[in-house]
Amino acid sequence: MTDEPLLRVSALSKFYGSRIGCENVSFDLWPGEVLAVVGESGSGKTTLLNCLSTRLLPSSGTASYRMRDGQFRELYRMSEAERRFLMRTDWGFVHQNPADGLRMTVSAGANVGERLMAVGDRHYGKIRATAVDWLSRVEIDEDRIDDEPRAFSGGMRQRLQIARNLVTGPRLVFMDEPTGGLDVSVQARLLDLLRGLVTDLGLAAIVVTHDLAVARLLSQRMMVMKDGRVVESGLTDRVLDDPRAPYTQLLVSSILQV
Amino acid sequence: MATPLVVSDVAKSFTMHLRDGIKLPVVAGVSFSIRSGECAVLGGPSGAGKSSILKMLYGNYAVDAGQIIVQHEDGLIDLATASPRTVLAVRRLTIGYVSQFLRTVPRVSALDVVAEPLVERGEDREVARGKARALLAQLNLLEKLWALPPATFSGGEQQRVNIARGFITQHPILLLDEPTASLDASNRDVVIALIAAKKAAGVALLGIFHDHDVREAVADRVIDVTAFAAGKIAA
Numbered sequence A: 001m002t003d004e005p006l007l008r009v010s011a012l013s014k015f016y017g018s019r020i021g022c023e024n025v026s027f028d029l030w031p032g033e034v035l036a037v038v039g040e041s042g043s044g045k046t047t048l049l050n051c052l053s054t055r056l057l058p059s060s061g062t063a064s065y066r067m068r069d070g071q072f073r074e075l076y077r078m079s080e081a082e083r084r085f086l087m088r089t090d091w092g093f094v095h096q097n098p099a100d101g102l103r104m105t106v107s108a109g110a111n112v113g114e115r116l117m118a119v120g121d122r123h124y125g126k127i128r129a130t131a132v133d134w135l136s137r138v139e140i141d142e143d144r145i146d147d148e149p150r151a152f153s154g155g156m157r158q159r160l161q162i163a164r165n166l167v168t169g170p171r172l173v174f175m176d177e178p179t180g181g182l183d184v185s186v187q188a189r190l191l192d193l194l195r196g197l198v199t200d201l202g203l204a205a206i207v208v209t210h211d212l213a214v215a216r217l218l219s220q221r222m223m224v225m226k227d228g229r230v231v232e233s234g235l236t237d238r239v240l241d242d243p244r245a246p247y248t249q250l251l252v253s254s255i256l257q258v
Numbered sequence B: 001m002a003t004p005l006v007v008s009d010v011a012k013s014f015t016m017h018l019r020d021g022i023k024l025p026v027v028a029g030v031s032f033s034i035r036s037g038e039c040a041v042l043g044g045p046s047g048a049g050k051s052s053i054l055k056m057l058y059g060n061y062a063v064d065a066g067q068i069i070v071q072h073e074d075g076l077i078d079l080a081t082a083s084p085r086t087v088l089a090v091r092r093l094t095i096g097y098v099s100q101f102l103r104t105v106p107r108v109s110a111l112d113v114v115a116e117p118l119v120e121r122g123e124d125r126e127v128a129r130g131k132a133r134a135l136l137a138q139l140n141l142l143e144k145l146w147a148l149p150p151a152t153f154s155g156g157e158q159q160r161v162n163i164a165r166g167f168i169t170q171h172p173i174l175l176l177d178e179p180t181a182s183l184d185a186s187n188r189d190v191v192i193a194l195i196a197a198k199k200a201a202g203v204a205l206l207g208i209f210h211d212h213d214v215r216e217a218v219a220d221r222v223i224d225v226t227a228f229a230a231g232k233i234a235a
Helices: A045-052 A080-089 A108-118 A124-137 A154-166 A184-201 A212-218 A236-241 A246-253 B050-057 B084-093 B110-120 B125-138 B155-167 B185-200 B212-218
Strands: A007-016 A019-029 A034-038 A060-066 A072-074 A091-094 A172-176 A204-209 A221-226 A229-235 B005-016 B022-034 B039-043 B065-072 B075-078 B095-098 B173-177 B204-208 B221-224
Touching: A007 A045, A019 A045, A019 A060, A019 A221, A019 A229, A034 A045, A034 A212, A045 A172, A045 A204, A080 A091, A080 A108, A091 A154, A108 A124, A108 A154, A124 A154, A154 A184, A184 A212, A204 A212, A212 A236, A221 A236, A221 A246, A229 A236, A229 A246, A229 B084, B005 B050, B022 B050, B022 B065, B022 B204, B039 B050, B039 B185, B039 B212, B050 B173, B050 B204, B065 B084, B084 B095, B095 B155, B110 B125, B110 B155, B125 B155, B155 B173, B155 B185, B185 B204, B185 B212
Parallel strands: A034 A204, A034 A221, A091 A172, A172 A204, B039 B204, B039 B221, B095 B173, B173 B204
Antiparallel strands: A007 A019, A007 A060, A060 A072, A221 A229, B005 B022, B005 B065, B065 B075
16 A cells, blocks of 8 residues: 555636636545545536546646656646546546447447557557457457447446446546446446456546445545535545535435335 | 553534434543453443444544544554544454444345455455355355345345454454344354454454343443433533
């Protein structure tokens, strides 16, 4: 276990004109940690995720990331090319809608292989073998490797998107409602898969979700957001079992019991 | 004897913001310590705050006031104010917890549920599974159930999975929240033997046992929780 965080976020704010996207968000994320960001739609959680993954630039605040050489780099001072390289190699981004993260008109194998080529792999046989391996890790049969994701079910597409993101061995993965829009049984399978992969690979992840059960299953730590601000944060089970902020109490008390 | 857990002047209340912010005091002035190799039992009627105390010691409930000093690795840590990351490290290495109910994860087998805490501490998965098998056998859980996710198990079966998961590691402190509530007599005796083995190994145990026979068999002393009733402390 290292003593330094992977990501340090300090006083991050994003305004859309006079409207608050997210305001004054600070936290550290360590390797192997999964942080859930929860809140209702409009709470600013997706804005925060997009700022952290540099898909959006914040209005103020800083975020520094510990590169593989151990040096911290200020994310918003990197060049566009450097950020893109980080995104392709050391980071992953799992979108709620797989169509946003996949190329729907190339084969499943190519979707996975493309990320490998982006980091410099050129040997076709090796790329294909790695793709097959990753498809099996996300429980997609080898004989589907040449099919386009258009022909896949929603759950399969999501698993393919995860394989595409993890094949380069990223250290940090952003996930935006990774189980949103899936049937409950498909969700359970995906959650179990994600949980296993995160543990086995020692990934750090930031997961945005409105589903507290998903947060409980995947994350160790949690931030609750409302109107762009973090209203409560702490250990996931502490926040859910002993919610302190009025808004968190409302969220927790609104969970339907099965 | 070492004293790996010292609780002093801990207080807990719940503020119900959805009920006009009424404040429900639970306990106050909670002070005790647990030595290695002893099993202390929290005594008192339902609602006295026994479970709340255990949950605070595990970092599952926030603490309003006071200190919970834990011997963790080579230092002392105050769990009442520790960061989430520190609490996680304490749970991984220092404090184990057997809750009343098993929280199941879809598709994970009973065997892996039990082996997981060892794997998290860096044990080889197959070695961990071997120890998990031995414990599940000792607790008389039918072997045909081991490969199944425990979600559909009976209450007693789930509880035995939960006990095995809690006892598989060598945490120096172990918290037990009614581990025998839904067990039959022979399995209760297995748990009593497991607790005795932990005591012999120098583990500090703190538990809640409503079952009189179990309490008689394992308790070195009883900590009366009614002495910590929040109403009793003059405001």
